[in-house]
Amino acid sequence: MPSVTQPVAASPRTVDPPVRRWLTLAVVSVSLLVVGLDTTVLNVALPTFVGELGASTSQLQWIVDSYALMSGSLVLFCGSLADRLGRKWIFMSGLALFTAASVVAAYAGSVTALILARGVMGVGEALIMPATLAVIGNVFPRGAERTKAIGIWSAAVGVGTVIGPMVGGWLLSHYWWGSVFLINLPIGIAGLTAAALLVRDSRAPESGRLDPAGALLSVLAVASVLWAVIEGPDRGWRSPAVLAAFAAGVLLLTAFVAWQRRAASPMLPVRIFRHRALASGDLLVLLGAFALIGTLFVAVQHFQFVLGYSAGQTGIRLGPAALALLVAGPLAGVLAPRLGMRTVSAAGLALLSGSAAVLATTGPAEGYGRALVSMLLLGAGAGFVITVTSDAIVGSLPEKDLGVGSATNSAAIQLGAATGVAVMGSLLSDRYRSGLDDLSAPVPENLLESAKESVGTALALAERIPGEAGTSFADAARRAFVDGMGPAMFAGAGVTAAGMLLALVLTPSRNADATGIPPQKDSS
Template identity: 65%
Template sequence: MPATLAIIGTVFTEPTERTKAIGVWSAAVGAGTVIGPVVGGRLLDHFWWGSVFLVNLPIGAAGLVASAILVPATPAIRGRRLDPVGAALSIAGPALLLWALIEGPSEGWTDPLVLGAFALAAVLIAAFVEWERRAPNPLLSLGILRHRGLAVGAVLILLCAFAMIGTLFVLVQHLQFNLGYTAAQTGWRLGPMALALLVAGPVAGVLAQRLGVRYVAAAGLALVAGALTVFATTSPGDGYGRVLVVVVLLGSGAGFVITATSDSIVGSLPERDLGVGSATNSTAIQFGAALGVAVTGSLLAGRYRREIGQSALEPAQKAAAHDSLGAALAAAEHLPSHAGTALARAARDAFTAGLGPSMFTGAAIAVVGFVVALVLAPRRTNSDDSGAPS
């Protein structure tokens, strides 16, 4: 991922052409995120589960051949030495933070292990920043964050990934467990999101040249916030129609944000820093996605378990449904008809109730990104705070 964006920044030096190229790139990245579950669901319905991994081997081989033939050679830039300490700290701190967020609902937010993980994560993240400030060959040169296009772009893409991937994590469960679709059917019903991304990416590339990064990114985050608000207000009787609105809005918004922020990051850096800038962009996406899944899943699980605990189910049924909706539906299949139906209905209602806090939180994150985009994002690519050429 970092290499692909850096290649675009190196090959397309003219801003207008680069923005259009990044629009196509962002459409491909976003669409691939959605096409994966479509293909994976189809494979799982017909083949061994390992097929979802093996199918990537010929795709990777084709990519190797294509890169050797199509990617132009560029002059090598003398690299720095590796930073194993920085790499270890950059993994340990976020990993502990995510573990604490995931385990909080089940172990309790005041559990000593959870609190200790939060505290140690904060220490390790602070240690990473301090090490990178002093290291002779830092993994991430903090000086690069002085480029406003990169710093703000990374924040915006992190917030968008938080909302988008966190929503996808919940959406797949909703389609399979609440609406009863198979893995393949679920994948196909996410397809409109890929189409929206394919259209929105190139359109955002054109709009970014006319309106500027600031307004395109803000519009994208507004669409994402709207998508999550629609999903948060789902009721037990809602079908696929509401989901369709969610995936189209989410795909369109993500296409706008990915294109605008990636162009802002690439356009703000000299060629020698494109690799680091592209890696920062990819890291922001991955970390935002991981945080989105952890936080969204924790909020959903907490509300789900609270609803199950307050339901009229028998104690044994509550115990069977406690862990997840999937576990509740599996247990319901082994109960007599009336009891199984009651358990499945209570579990589905509890899951639907959990959509509110989890999706409204994601919508609030997107609104924060909307405000950050309007206030801090550069008006144009390659501009400083005043809007003059940098």
């Protein structure tokens, strides 16, 4: 494709009227709310797939992970497409694909069809996420207004993620399982219509040719690492397949960086990582996503299996996290210009660490009150971290790199989320299994081995054991799960505490500029 010298949209110095800017933000934020929701809506629907579709444990994992694998591995390439082909059209293409695949998923007649549909939805998200952030970076001028806009953008991402189990639980209480996907249809159609009318297109003013070699290397590198992270808990972190995938990811990533340094029109210009705000922002949002998604993964199970809430009741009890995030995202947009990226991101990571620590020290007999504190801290911390890091990343970039630079943010979130679930889930599972091994009461060996798959399975099996023995086995399984929460959540607390220190050391100081972003030194 020849070099583009006449951009579709005006340069970033041409600013839309205020009303149109905020309408544009509303369109992309509502679309992102659905994308964020779909990341976690399946958490409460997985048991239903066992009964309705006969899904195995491995298939359940891939219903969730096919989405993350496709989205995470393709997002950098899709970000580069947005810069070259037009951010509005890439966003609309992704939303159309996501909506259509949601309908297919809703009416899937087999597990295989559902896994494939979820993978296509992941491709849609890869097209949507970087394009929306780049659209905001292009429409809003640098400064406090853009920071506030990104605060709302990050709140939409985070709130969608947190309310996913809430919406899923309500839908499953009233409709069939396909409704958790079909809800995307009206919102997707409305979003496409509004985007066509309101969102202005833009692309990089000097976009070059596509970089197919760089795209292939990036997809394979990220896919290898994500596959290893996803499969590590089941196959074992030291299994030959997992180690080989990690090694392949490192080698492919090295080859990708080397190619990007020499390519005439690189997909991901390595020079953008010279901006401290972008490099530190990607690292910090990865750590924040590790804690946010990992904590939600554990909390949903704790609410349902230990505290005994239904799917709908579990969703309601996650609501405070969504409300806290809805407040914290825009609040971070107000505080960042005054306090700087360093202070706000460190505060957010400290709140996330506190949230994990509260759950880590929760006992088997404690009720929802302690978990409520954790949920409030979780939402507030996520809102601070996502907002300030996303703003720093966008603010670091020249116009021609907005799409692919924004994609580094999305890739970091995906990798952090997958790693959080894998690591925290693995620690939880290991301690839970060892807790069942230490049972003093005799339990049939075949039941014990099945119970080790999950606490949900153990509780179902306990109902088959008559009398007091069944009650004792269920109580033991709950205690083993709560014991497993300790190392899992302490891992989340430790990671985010380390992230807080990194934020204080690595991020630019407040006097770099109003948002804590260093002055532009890029000569491009």
